Amino acid sequence: MSRDSIRARVAAATEGTWSVSVWEDGYLTVDFDTEDGISVIPMDEANTAFIAHARQDVPALLAVADAAADDITGCDLCGEVYTCSAHKDTREALAALEALP
Numbered sequence: 001m002s003r004d005s006i007r008a009r010v011a012a013a014t015e016g017t018w019s020v021s022v023w024e025d026g027y028l029t030v031d032f033d034t035e036d037g038i039s040v041i042p043m044d045e046a047n048t049a050f051i052a053h054a055r056q057d058v059p060a061l062l063a064v065a066d067a068a069a070d071d072i073t074g075c076d077l078c079g080e081v082y083t084c085s086a087h088k089d090t091r092e093a094l095a096a097l098e099a100l101p
Contacts, residue, residue: 006057012046069094 016032018041023029030041030051041047068090 006053006061009046009050009053009057013050014041014047065094065097 014032016034019031019033019038021029021031030043030047031038032041
């Protein structure tokens, strides 16, 4: 697994906000928001690869996010906490991650 392989899976998978619908008969669908409402995501090779790899990709990415958060609690260069301009991209990426549902 590499960042490039994760990026490739993200780029190939259906864009949009995904959700899961559970039908009365227990059938599950993975849906995504479109301009016209909600559509069922096609379970093609790209989307199934994205889902299948999520179990290993997400923990690895969370470990990196945790390490980045630990790293910016106090800058070795300036001693500032979360305010150093050298860590702006990291702070913004972590804030976006925390804002996810």
